[in-house]
Amino acid sequence: MTASAERSWVAVCPVGEVPxxxxxxxxxxxxxxxxxxxxxxxxxxxxxxxxFSGAAxxxxxxxGDSSGVPVVASPIYKQRFDLVTGRCLDEDGVSVRTYPxxxxxxxxxVGSP
Amino acid sequence: MRTLVxxxxxxxxxxxxxxxxxxxxxxxxxxxxxGEERRPAYDRVALTSYVDGWDAAKLAMPGAGxxxxxxxxxxxxxxxxxxxxxxxxxxxxxxxxxxxDALVLATGSRPFVPPVKGHDLPGVFVYRTIEDLDAIRxxxxxxxxxxxxxxxxxGGLLGLEAAKALRDMGLSPHVVEMGPRLMPLQVDEGGxxxxxxxxxxxDVTVHTGTSTDAIEADGDRLFARLGNGTExxxxxxxxxxxxxxxxxxxxxSGLDVGQRGGILVDRSCRTSDENIYAIGECAAxxxxxxxxxxxxxxMAEVVAAQLTGREATFPDPDTSTKLKLMGVDxxxxxxxxxxxxxxxxxxVNDAVGGTYKKLVVSDDTKTLLGGVLVGDASEYNTxxxxxxxxLPADPASIISNxxxxxxxxGVDALPDAAQICSCNAVTKGAITHAIxxxxxxxxxxxxxxxxxxxxxxxxxxxxxxxxACGVEQSKxxxxxxxxxxxxxxxxxxATRIDRFSELIRKHGKxxxxxxxxxxxxxxxxxxxxxxxxxxxxxxxxxxxxxxxANMQRNGTYSVVPRxxxxxxxxxxxxxxxxxxxxxxLYTKITGGQRIDLFGATVDQLxxxxxxxxxxxxxxxxxxxxxxxxxxxxxxxxxxxxGVQDSVGLAxxxxxxxxxxxxxxxxxxxxxxxxxECAEAxxxxxxxxATEKGWNLYVGGNGGTTPRHADLIVSDVxxxxxxxxxxxxxxxxxxxxxxxxRTAPWIEELEGGLDHLRAVIVDDSLGICxxxxxxxxxxxxxxxxxxxxxxxxxxxxxxxxxFVNAPGVPDPSISFRTEREQKVPVMLGIPEVVGR
Ligand code: SRM
Ligand SMILES: Cc1cc2nc3c(=O)[nH]c(=O)nc-3n(C[C@H](O)[C@H](O)[C@H](O)COP(=O)(O)OP(=O)(O)OC[C@H]3O[C@@H](n4cnc5c(N)ncnc54)[C@H](O)[C@@H]3O)c2cc1C
Ligand code: SF4
Ligand code: FES
Numbered sequence: 049m050t051a052s053a054e055r056s057w058v059a060v061c062p063v064g065e066v067p068x069x070x071x072x073x074x075x076x077x078x079x080x081x082x083x084x085x086x087x088x089x090x091x092x093x094x095x096x097x098x099x100f101s102g103a104a105x106x107x108x109x110x111x112g113d114s115s116g117v118p119v120v121a122s123p124i125y126k127q128r129f130d131l132v133t134g135r136c137l138d139e140d141g142v143s144v145r146t147y148p149x150x151x152x153x154x155x156x157x158v159g160s161p
Numbered sequence: 162m163r164t165l166v167x168x169x170x171x172x173x174x175x176x177x178x179x180x181x182x183x184x185x186x187x188x189x190x191x192x193x194x195x196g197e198e199r200r201p202a203y204d205r206v207a208l209t210s211y212v213d214g215w216d217a218a219k220l221a222m223p224g225a226g227x228x229x230x231x232x233x234x235x236x237x238x239x240x241x242x243x244x245x246x247x248x249x250x251x252x253x254x255x256x257x258x259x260x261x262d263a264l265v266l267a268t269g270s271r272p273f274v275p276p277v278k279g280h281d282l283p284g285v286f287v288y289r290t291i292e293d294l295d296a297i298r299x300x301x302x303x304x305x306x307x308x309x310x311x312x313x314x315x316g317g318l319l320g321l322e323a324a325k326a327l328r329d330m331g332l333s334p335h336v337v338e339m340g341p342r343l344m345p346l347q348v349d350e351g352g353x354x355x356x357x358x359x360x361x362x363x364d365v366t367v368h369t370g371t372s373t374d375a376i377e378a379d380g381d382r383l384f385a386r387l388g389n390g391t392e393x394x395x396x397x398x399x400x401x402x403x404x405x406x407x408x409x410x411x412x413x414s415g416l417d418v419g420q421r422g423g424i425l426v427d428r429s430c431r432t433s434d435e436n437i438y439a440i441g442e443c444a445a446x447x448x449x450x451x452x453x454x455x456x457x458x459x460m461a462e463v464v465a466a467q468l469t470g471r472e473a474t475f476p477d478p479d480t481s482t483k484l485k486l487m488g489v490d491x492x493x494x495x496x497x498x499x500x501x502x503x504x505x506x507x508x509v510n511d512a513v514g515g516t517y518k519k520l521v522v523s524d525d526t527k528t529l530l531g532g533v534l535v536g537d538a539s540e541y542n543t544x545x546x547x548x549x550x551x552l553p554a555d556p557a558s559i560i561s562n563x564x565x566x567x568x569x570x571g572v573d574a575l576p577d578a579a580q581i582c583s584c585n586a587v588t589k590g591a592i593t594h595a596i597x598x599x600x601x602x603x604x605x606x607x608x609x610x611x612x613x614x615x616x617x618x619x620x621x622x623x624x625x626x627x628x629a630c631g632v633e634q635s636k637x638x639x640x641x642x643x644x645x646x647x648x649x650x651x652x653x654x655a656t657r658i659d660r661f662s663e664l665i666r667k668h669g670k671x672x673x674x675x676x677x678x679x680x681x682x683x684x685x686x687x688x689x690x691x692x693x694x695x696x697x698x699x700x701x702x703x704x705x706x707x708x709x710a711n712m713q714r715n716g717t718y719s720v721v722p723r724x725x726x727x728x729x730x731x732x733x734x735x736x737x738x739x740x741x742x743x744x745x746l747y748t749k750i751t752g753g754q755r756i757d758l759f760g761a762t763v764d765q766l767x768x769x770x771x772x773x774x775x776x777x778x779x780x781x782x783x784x785x786x787x788x789x790x791x792x793x794x795x796x797x798x799x800x801x802x803g804v805q806d807s808v809g810l811a812x813x814x815x816x817x818x819x820x821x822x823x824x825x826x827x828x829x830x831x832x833x834x835x836x837e838c839a840e841a842x843x844x845x846x847x848x849x850a851t852e853k854g855w856n857l858y859v860g861g862n863g864g865t866t867p868r869h870a871d872l873i874v875s876d877v878x879x880x881x882x883x884x885x886x887x888x889x890x891x892x893x894x895x896x897x898x899x900x901x902r903t904a905p906w907i908e909e910l911e912g913g914l915d916h917l918r919a920v921i922v923d924d925s926l927g928i929c930x931x932x933x934x935x936x937x938x939x940x941x942x943x944x945x946x947x948x949x950x951x952x953x954x955x956x957x958x959x960x961x962x963f964v965n966a967p968g969v970p971d972p973s974i975s976f977r978t979e980r981e982q983k984v985p986v987m988l989g990i991p992e993v994v995g996r
Contacts, residue, residue: 070700103716121675
């Protein structure tokens with residue numbers, strides 16, 4: 049997931065607005081919603097839409113780890129998603145889109161997927 | 162095919178039929194059961210629990226109707242009147258005649274009523290059947306004034322149980338015992354003295370060493386005169402002065418009977434007629450009658466074995482007893498009175514601690530013969546199983562009250578032959594064998610071995626055996642904490658750690674998950690750590706707590722304004738209507754006596770709360786593992802039947818416990834009279850008004866596994882009621898598992914309801930002061946958490962759909978109209994990426 053030269057980045061918010069161990073949602077120009085999570089020093093981006101309910105709510109899930117893999121659990125039915133790959137840990141064959149996230153000068157940026 | 166006729170359908174007869182049907186592989190027998198009572202065999206041992214709920218179905222014995230078994234015919238409500246041994250037939254009172262090849266008499270016994278003057282007056286009862294209890298209940302419910310009183314004649318095991326039942330019905334019981342102490346057959350003098358003290362503490366007046374001379378009726382009242390001159394003014398009398406075997410069929414047909422009554426049988430349970438057997442309480446095995454169920458079961462097995470072609474003889478029975486009385490532990494086992502030649506007694510009598518323990522040992526002090534435990538019978542199961550075996554330690558150290566001597570002897574010390582379940586004669590060896598074969602839970606052990614399925618007192622030992630066999634019944638909360646929720650609660654309470662990150666660093670591992678984070682959030686909140694969205698706590702909260710409202714399927718929220726007790730003014734109703742209209746919310750009356758407003762987006766929530774707060778509402782917990790509603794009926798203010806102000810109490814309770822975070826949600830209700838319109842007995846704690854005060858029921862549940870709540874205190878005033886609820890809730894919060902409601906918590910609590918009552922009413926653990934203080938802290942520091950958000954800009958800022966576009970509503974949310982209100986339109990599921 050290295051940023052390619054053409055990748056476009058959007059500034060989203062100051063670092064301080066993403067609470068540690070939790071997430072926030074950002075609205076992109078094309079109407080897509082990205083859930084941005086922060087665990088300690090690292091930031092992650094996933095599509096905000098929970099594939100099991102269709103509701104745009106993953107940013108409101110609980111962040112944690114499963115055997116060391118950082119995950120978010122959907123607030124609706126509690127399935128867990130790997131923050132790095134978007135893969136669902138509880139049902140084979142389901143994943144959500146990932147978005148690259150970086151911090152530049154104290155501002156969180158989301159990249160195109 | 163041969164015909165087996167069974168006269169009587171009590172617990173022992175039922176066991177016989179079960180055993181014959183299980184062992185009769187050749188299909189040699191047809192079974193005809195002729196019972197006098199109108200219902201199939203039921204759990205008479207548990208009869209007293211009938212008072213709690215008056216639900217006869219709870220006493221039913223599984224399979225006792227023999228539905229679907231063509232080999233068994235059950236005829237009820239018609240007693241056997243005659244046995245014709247010549248023709249090998251029996252005839253019932255209604256004239257039904259039945260031939261037999263083998264006849265088993267299992268007619269049980271009848272209560273003995275001494276010929277005291279007035280013993281046959283209306284209002285005088287015995288205590289043996291469901292119908293007896295119904296009759297007592299009806300009498301106790303007669304209209305009248307003041308505290309009702311009752312007399313129990315007989316201070317044995319049954320008499321004390323009857324006294325408990327009467328107390329639970331709201332009467333003041335007097336127990337009159339001729340002998341010098343209570344339970345004279347089971348306990349010795351020292352134990353009896355302590356028992357008296359403990360029983361008196363339960364509001365039961367004890368008269369020992371005196372007879373009942375006469376009972377007289379005066380209008381609706383009964384007056385009893387005791388031998389010592391005492392006069393009692395009573396509502397009813399219950400005779401519980403021993404039992405007499407029902408041996409009349411045997412006598413009339415010329416069978417031998419024992420010297421002191423009972424149908425005389427040998428060790429194979431055969432009477433003087435080789436085709437007739439007698440089992441259970443009606444039988445006198447080699448002259449001796451047994452008044453408890455375990456020897457009866459053994460007799461049933463002995464007869465079933467012979468009928469199916471095996472040899473069997475009645476083993477020396479275990480006559481141990483443990484009293485199932487609220488909060489008072491009494492047990493006696495083996496040779497409790499030290500009648501064995503050379504037997505020695507070792508006694509520890511702790512008058513201050515309220516315990517009396519005696520072991521009877523052989524003359525070389527090595528072998529346990531029996532004992533008596535009063536005040537604390539926690540070692541009963543282990544000790545009983547050790548009777549006849551070598552003691553693992555010296556007797557005095559086993560019963561000394563040193564702090565951690567709790568289990569001076571463990572299950573390890575027991576030999577394989579030791580009987581763990583005396584009701585069903587299951588040995589330790591049989592249980593460990595079953596565990597070895599794969600029974601890895603208490604439930605499975607019960608199913609495979611039958612241990613623990615009668616009186617239940619051996620169930621705790623089953624768990625210990627599982628542990629001893631290395632079957633770990635894991636209590637770990639999740640992969641991040643090896644502790645159970647209750648253990649974490651104690652850690653947080655003792656260390657005063659107030660942040661999840663510190664707790665997991667010191668006592669767990671990893672970053673946490675959706676199991677431990679909300680559990681710890683709840684623990685922190687129960688122990689009062691400020692606003693639930695304060696600092697680090699926000700990220701721990703489960704879905705609904707995180708936004709202080711219930712998330713719906715499309716990501717919107719519902720708001721349920723608190724309406725304590727369901728009471729609301731027209732003005733406030735109008736405000737709710739206006740809020741719903743102005744924000745375009747779907748409205749519905751909930752099942753919890755309030756109004757739910759659906760379809761609010763994250764950014765609308767604070768604005769809705771603002772309107773509610775301004776109108777004197779707070780939003781309410783329809784989310785959160787916290788108090789939901791305290792429902793109420795109209796009560797005495799309006800209802801012509803109401804005896805107390807149920808609405809007033811419901812409001813008081815809802816305001817007192819609102820916001821209290823707990824292992825699972827808490828629901829409550831208050832009914833203004835016994836008609837129970839508020840359905841209080843389906844609640845975690847339910848209150849029903851009585852003429853004299855309130856009855857408190859705990860551990861009820863609707864939902865997935867419904868359970869009626871159990872009566873824990875009766876006729877108490879409001880202050881006692883609230884204190885008891887305070888302690889109940891705090892004890893539950895301390896000790897329950899994550900997401901365990903009060904109903905399964907009580908079911909799993911070791912010692913059950915009696916233990917719970919001992920802890921929160923009698924303060925047996927000495928923690929009531931702490932529980933009271935914890936609740937005082939909660940009540941004193943309660944703050945409206947929705948207002949808390951409105952007053953804190955930082956928290957308020959989190960209530961927006963998008964961090965980069967505050968105020969922009971979520972474009973993915975849309976609605977359509979159904980029955981004149983909006984309902985969500987789901988997005989479909991567009992983002993599933995196949996791999
Ligand atoms: C709104 C309401 C239905 C209604 O429209 O009437 C409701 C709605 C929900 N109930 Fe309920 N229950 C509602 C009364 C009940 C009742 C009746 C009662 O309280 O008198 C019961 C049975 C009584 C009981 O709990 O023992 C009830 C038994 C459940 C259960 C099963 C609990 C159990 O122990 O088996 C759940 C699931 C759970 O909590 O784990 C549940 C869970 C839920 C949840 C929280 C499910 C969820 O996570 O989304 C629903 C959310 C409501 C919302 O979004 O606002 N609800 N639910 C009722 C709210 C009452 C209130 O004012 O607070
Ligand atoms: C309140 C209470 C608490 C108890 N607690 C305990 C305890 O904790 N532990 C313990 O071990 N024991 C306890 N017992 C005793 C236990 O219930 C009895 O030992 C057991 O029920 C005996 O079973 P049984 O089948 O022999 O007799 P019963 O249960 O008395 O059954 C006999 C049945 O035969 C019927 N019958 C009688 N005559 C005829 C006839 N001619 N024709 C047809 N039917 C007839 C009777 O109506 C009755 O239904 C308690 C008893 C009571 C009442
Ligand atoms: S429970 Fe009793 S007081 Fe309450 S409404 Fe029903 S009948 Fe009236
Ligand atoms: S001892 Fe009664 S069920 Fe086991």
